[in-house]
Amino acid sequence: MEIAMKLSGLSALLLVALGVGSAAPALAMTNGTPADGDGHPAVVALLRSDGYWARPFCSGILLTGKVVLTASHCLQAALFFQQSGSQILATNDSQLQQDSAGWLPISTLIKVSAAASIVLNPAYRNGYDHDVSAMVLASPIDVPADAFPALPPTNILDELKASKYLQQATFAVLGYGIVEKPKGRWVSQFTGERRVGLLGFSALDKRFIHQSQLVNKGEDGACNGDSGGPSLLQIGGTNYVVGVTSTGDIPCYSTNVAARTDTDEALDFLTRVLAENP
Structure with a gap:
């Protein structure tokens, strides 16, 4: 498949450009975590496409029908793909009809929308600092209103840490990444x-x-393809998106690192994007 070979080469160049080294972008849900089904319809896959074939490269979550919260390094990749002639799409289909290499015909997508604009965090340069950005879709993806997460109050995580709440907290992390399972050796699919x-x-x-990701203790975690996907934390009955998957250890077995969305900088940025794209 000529387009597959071309984009795979671009992806390899991109990883070099991003300077991937001792830490890797969370570009798979580990430990055989369950399929989400219709549980979180606001969570989307970001895809690059030549107009016929498409392939996921990151994840994200809808804050509204048209505004996708994701990682800055994902959108840096999206800009790179656009400059190379690819179209950027988002879909919230819970099951993608991928082949063994991860490609799918876009005709198989049920709910899909193209990117109208990529809003890269102005503070972002490279790597994982300021790793909170947004993408605006050309047309809304229809999901139930109660599926959208709430943005957190400013610095709520610091308060929760001080009160010892975080020490017992459970984060729900979502994405469309490759599944990895430890079976004597790590296998992915x-x-x-x-x-x-x-x-x-x-x-x-x-x-x-x-976030802890101790697969030997039954914990789950994110890895390849899950970058930009949300970290959700329920507080007082409200589901807050408190972070986006950013990075972690290369084997994806001990630590998941999410960029905080409760900082002044992140909330100011996201509030502005939402106001400009009602």
């Missing part, structure tokens, strides 16, 4: 399913939530 994993809390700093 394309399933095309949106999946949900449950993680615990490890540490918090000014930029990131460090």
Whole structure:
């Protein structure tokens, strides 16, 4: 498949450009986490397409029918793909009809919309700093109103850490990444399913939530293809999107790192994008 070979080469160049080294972009849900089905219809896959074939490269979540919250490094990749002639799409189909190499005909997608604009966080340069950005779709993806997550109050995670709430918290992390399972050796496969994993809390700093991902203790986690997917935390009956999957250890077995969305910078940025795209 000529287009597949071409885009695979571009993807390899992109990883070099991003400087992937000791930490890797969370470009798979590990430990055989369950398929999400219709549980979180606001979670989307980001795809690059030549107009016929498409392939997921990151994940995200709809804040409204048209505004997708995702990672800045995902949208840097999207800009790279656009410059190379690819179209950027988003779909919330819970099951993608991917082949063994991860490609799918776009004609198989039920709900899909093209990117109208990519709004890269102005503070973002490279790597994983300021890794919260947004994409605006040309047409809305229809989901139930109660499926959209709430943006968190400013610095709520610091308050929750101080109150010891985070130490017992469970984060729901979602994405369309490759599934990896430890079976003597790590094996991965394309399933095309949106999946949900449950993680615990490890540490918090000014930029990131460090979530535990101890597969030997039955915990789940994100990896390849899940970058930009949400970290959801339920507080008082409200489902807040408190982070987006950003990075982690290369084997994807010990730590998931999510860029915080409760900082002044992230909330100011997202509030502005939402106001400009009602």
